[in-house]
Every structure is written in C-alpha cells, then in structure tokens.
Amino acid sequence: MFSGRLNLIDRPLSKGKSEVSLSAFSFLFSEMVQYSQTQVSNIGELERRLEDAGYSIGLRLLEMLCFRERNSKREIKLLDALKFVHSTVWKYLFGRQARDLEQSNAADDEYMISDSDLFVNKFISVPKDMGQLNCAAFVAGIVRGVLDSAGFPARVTAHFVPVPGQPRPKTTILMKFDASVLQRDSALPSG
Amino acid sequence: METINSEIFTLMYGSIVRQLITDLEDITEVNKQLDTMGYNIGVRLIDEFLAKSRTAACTDFRDSTEKVAKVGFRMFLNTTANVTNWNPEGTECSLVLEDNPLTDFVELPEGCSKLKYCNVLCGVIRGALEMVNVQVECDFAKDTLRGDELNEIRLKLISEGTEAYPFKDDD
Numbered sequence: 109m110f111s112g113r114l115n116l117i118d119r120p121l122s123k124g125k126s127e128v129s130l131s132a133f134s135f136l137f138s139e140m141v142q143y144s145q146t147q148v149s150n151i152g153e154l155e156r157r158l159e160d161a162g163y164s165i166g167l168r169l170l171e172m173l174c175f176r177e178r179n180s181k182r183e184i185k186l187l188d189a190l191k192f193v194h195s196t197v198w199k200y201l202f203g204r205q206a207r208d209l210e211q212s213n214a215a216d217d218e219y220m221i222s223d224s225d226l227f228v229n230k231f232i233s234v235p236k237d238m239g240q241l242n243c244a245a246f247v248a249g250i251v252r253g254v255l256d257s258a259g260f261p262a263r264v265t266a267h268f269v270p271v272p273g274q275p276r277p278k279t280t281i282l283m284k285f286d287a288s289v290l291q292r293d294s295a296l297p298s299g
Numbered sequence: 300m301e302t303i304n305s306e307i308f309t310l311m312y313g314s315i316v317r318q319l320i321t322d323l324e325d326i327t328e329v330n331k332q333l334d335t336m337g338y339n340i341g342v343r344l345i346d347e348f349l350a351k352s353r354t355a356a357c358t359d360f361r362d363s364t365e366k367v368a369k370v371g372f373r374m375f376l377n378t379t380a381n382v383t384n385w386n387p388e389g390t391e392c393s394l395v396l397e398d399n400p401l402t403d404f405v406e407l408p409e410g411c412s413k414l415k416y417c418n419v420l421c422g423v424i425r426g427a428l429e430m431v432n433v434q435v436e437c438d439f440a441k442d443t444l445r446g447d448e449l450n451e452i453r454l455k456l457i458s459e460g461t462e463a464y465p466f467k468d469d470d
Binding site for chain 2: 115116122124126127128129130131132133135136137139140142143147157160161162164165168169200201203227
C-alpha cells in the first residue's frame with residue numbers, strides 16, 4: 109500500500125521477547141470491560157463480548173506460535189492439541205504452564221484447564237450484583253480461537269471454582285468439543 | 300514492576316480497535332472513543348506513576364514533558380520518546396516515539412486512512428497531565444501506519460495551574 113515500506117508479512121517476525129508493564133495491560137483491559145458494559149444489557153452478553161475479543165486474538169496466536177515455536181508443525185490429535193494449549197499457549201500468555209489439565213468425569217467431550225491468579229483477574233473484583241461474571245471469559249475466548257483455527261471447534265467458558273482452604277477461587281476454563289472432533293479423533297490411529 | 304508479554308497487549312489493543320470500528324462505523328467517532336478511553340486510563344494511571352516513579356515535582360512544562368517521555372513511557376510501555384520541535388514560546392512540542400509497541404503486527408486497511416490508531420496514547424497523556432494541573436491538547440500528528448517517517452505526538456500547553464489546596468485550614 110505504501111511504497112518504500114515493506115509489507116507486514118514480508119518483514120521478519122519479531123522474536124517476541126519484549127514486555128510491557130502489567131498495569132498498562134490492566135488499564136487497557138479495564139477500559140475494554142467498561143466499554144463492553146455500555147454495549148450490553150446483561151452479564152451473559154458481556155462475557156460473550158469479552159470472549160469474542162479473545163477469540164480474534166486466539167485465531168492469530170495459533171499461527172504465530174506454531175510458526176515461532178514449532179517450525180510450523182501443528183497438532184492433529186485432540187490430546188496433543190490440548191497439551192499445546194496447556195503448555196505452549198499458557199507459557200506464552202502467562203509465563204508458565206497451566207496448573208491442571210483434566211478430562212471431565214461427567215462427559216467424554218469436556219476438558220478443563222484450571223489455574224489460579226490469571227493476570228486478567230488480578231485487579232478485578234466483581235461487584236455482588238454481577239453474580240458469576242468472570243473476566244477470564246477473555247482468556248476462554250483466546251483458547252476457543254486457538255482451538256477453532258487448529259480445527260477443534262469447541263464451546264469454551266470460564267468459571268470460578270472455589271478451592272477449599274483458599275481465600276480466592278481458581279478459574280476453570282471448560283472446553284466442550286464438537287461431536288465431529290471426537291468422531292474424527294477416534295478414527296485416527298492412536299500413538 | 301510486574302510485566303507481561305507485550306504482544307498480548309498489542310493484540311488486545313488491536314481487538315479493541317476492531318470492535319470499535321464495527322460498533323461505531325464512523326472513523327472520527329472511533330478516534331474520539333479511543334481518546335476518551337485513554338483519558339480514563341490517564342486519570343487513574345497518574346496515581347501509580349506518582350507512587351512508583353520516585354521523581355521530584357516538575358518545575359515547568361519542559362520538565363513535565365521530559366518526565367512523560369523518559370519516565371512515563373519507560374514505566375508503562377517499556378519504550379521512550381524524545382521531546383523535540385519546541386516552539387519559541389515553549390508551549391508546544393513534539394514527542395517522537397522511538398518504538399511503539401501498540402503498532403506491532405498492524406497495517407491499516409484501505410478506508411481506514413483517517414484512523415488515528417494510537418489515539419489512546421494522546422488520551423492517556425492528556426488525562427494524566429490534567430490530574431497534575433497541566434491542561435494540554437494532544438494530537439497524533441505523524442503516524443508510521445499512515446506512511447509517515449516517524450510517530451509524533453504533538454503537545455500543546457493550554458494552561459498550567461498552580462498547586463493549591465482546595466480549602467483553607469480555618470474553614
């Protein structure tokens with residue numbers, strides 16, 4: 109578009125090691141939540157909006173992370189894709205792996221990633237009248253975006269789960285996969 | 300200070316701008332909304348700046364702009380700006396950003412040429428300075444996304460209030 113300046117995709121991809129302060133992120137995140145609040149009429153819609161914002165990020169993240177960390181190799185097995193989210197994506201976002209990755213015992217198609225103190229919730233206290241709002245819906249959106257563009261469509265939601273003996277609840281990201289994903293996965297040879 | 304990966308910050312900002320463009324449809328409105336968001340941030344951010352930067356009170360407008368450029372940008376965005384282009388009266392100057400983390404991965408599509416993508420920064424500066432009694436006008440004058448050579452924020456001093464208690468002791 110502009111002559112003399114290299115097109116974005118013709119320029120080398122940065123190493124991605126630079127950092128900004130967490131406050132800068134939190135201020136901006138708070139503005140996003142506040143703005144979203146003016147556009148919705150209930151908590152469900154608000155979470156939906158945060159999730160959508162995250163979704164568009166997740167779509168882009170998968171491509172970049174695969175390119176940068178995996179030599180453009182992608183996972184095709186469900187469990188490997190989940191491990192990718194649990195380790196690589198989490199490390200990229202939060203600087204460490206997620207605490208737990210579990211399969212729900214109630215349903216085969218549900219998996220959960222749990223973690224305490226996600227930075228998006230660090231400076232957020234949810235007012236009483238907002239009930240179950242969890243701003244980690246944004247992270248859920250990122251996860252959904254990553255999974256979706258990897259070919260594992262899923263419904264992803266974020267929930268607070270109280271932990272016995274801890275003052276703060278942990279956040280669980282619940283992923284319910286599309287039936288087609290499980291069908292395909294069982295058709296693939298294992299190993 | 301705690302830090303996070305700058306890319307996730309960049310990507311989130313991008314998704315905010317995209318959402319605004321979808322919601323508001325008019326680019327001028329988007330610029331305005333970004334400025335308002337920045338202003339809200341600036342009003343709150345100044346507290347953290349004053350609490351953590353350990354700088355002394357500024358003596359004049361020149362001093363304030365240097366602090367914004369060298370300390371403020373370093374503290375929050377991990378970059379710095381240079382203050383140049385002063386007018387003879389010393390009331391207008393330019394902040395030239397060395398590196399702008401907001402614009403990584405960004406390219407403006409056609410039809411968005413009026414978009415001041417980083418307008419949020421102007422709002423932040425305006426809001427933060429207002430809280431220390433310095434009223435400024437702030438405009439994103441040059442933008443590499445729009446084909447300029449550099450990122451330049453033009454600052455214009457409107458008024459500089461003296462610090463005074465809002466009440467008297469004997470009231």
